[in-house]
Amino acid sequence: MKPKNLPLGNIDHEPIRIRSTEDLGAVLKVRRKKQKMTQSDLAGLAGTGVRYIVDLENGKQTAQIGPALKLIEWLGLEVTIREKKVD
Amino acid sequence: MKPKNLPLGNIDHEPIRIRSTEDLGAVLKVRRKKQKMTQSDLAGLAGTGVRYIVDLENGKQTAQIGPALKLIEWLGLEVTIREKKVD
DNA sequence: ATTAAAATTTCCCGTTAGGTAAAAATCTAT
DNA sequence: ATAGATTTTTACCTAACGGGAAATTTTAAT
Numbered sequence: 124m125k126p127k128n129l130p131l132g133n134i135d136h137e138p139i140r141i142r143s144t145e146d147l148g149a150v151l152k153v154r155r156k157k158q159k160m161t162q163s164d165l166a167g168l169a170g171t172g173v174r175y176i177v178d179l180e181n182g183k184q185t186a187q188i189g190p191a192l193k194l195i196e197w198l199g200l201e202v203t204i205r206e207k208k209v210d
Numbered sequence: 211m212k213p214k215n216l217p218l219g220n221i222d223h224e225p226i227r228i229r230s231t232e233d234l235g236a237v238l239k240v241r242r243k244k245q246k247m248t249q250s251d252l253a254g255l256a257g258t259g260v261r262y263i264v265d266l267e268n269g270k271q272t273a274q275i276g277p278a279l280k281l282i283e284w285l286g287l288e289v290t291i292r293e294k295k296v297d
Numbered sequence: 298a299t300t301a302a303a304a305t306t307t308c309c310c311g312t313t314a315g316g317t318a319a320a321a322a323t324c325t326a327t
Numbered sequence: 328a329t330a331g332a333t334t335t336t337t338a339c340c341t342a343a344c345g346g347g348a349a350a351t352t353t354t355a356a357t
Binding site for chain 4: 161162163173174177181185187
């Protein structure tokens, strides 16, 4: 099978490595659109403001962790952490 | 093989699911000790203050994402995100 | 039990995250 | 092209993050 050429941030059931806030923002944005949600929708669900969502999706370094995890939950995603393969 | 009974937050190469900041804090703390680092060591490496490390390990909701990712890197860990299995 | 090292708490304080609301810019469809 | 919805930006503002340093508590070791 040839590896498919998927758009940046796309999630096709294989886990995506998050190295930076930019990575995270990209993934969340693509996922939100795939779920046909607006930023306001998400903000409402996760109990944050629109500004927070915008900042997060833009890879802001200083966005807070708590709300981000809730948001990820609402997007039907899950975060895992493990030892780096090559250390 | 019987599943081993590992201490909370231990990482034995299988990925750990992060649902909350408390989960994250616990994992990072155990990992730091396994690496024989002090909080000051880590703070120095990641370019943050000791207070930040303490807060993060204590599961503070409002800790910022950027420094956390750097820290995770320095601990030889990696973060991944994927679709929830059961949505 | 003492002593030392490490972890946590506390105080002071400049910087800023992020909420609301409104305006501007961008994207979608017809 | 134009209207409508969505996203982003902006401004204002309060709450609070997080750094440094010192003090206190906890842990570890002999």
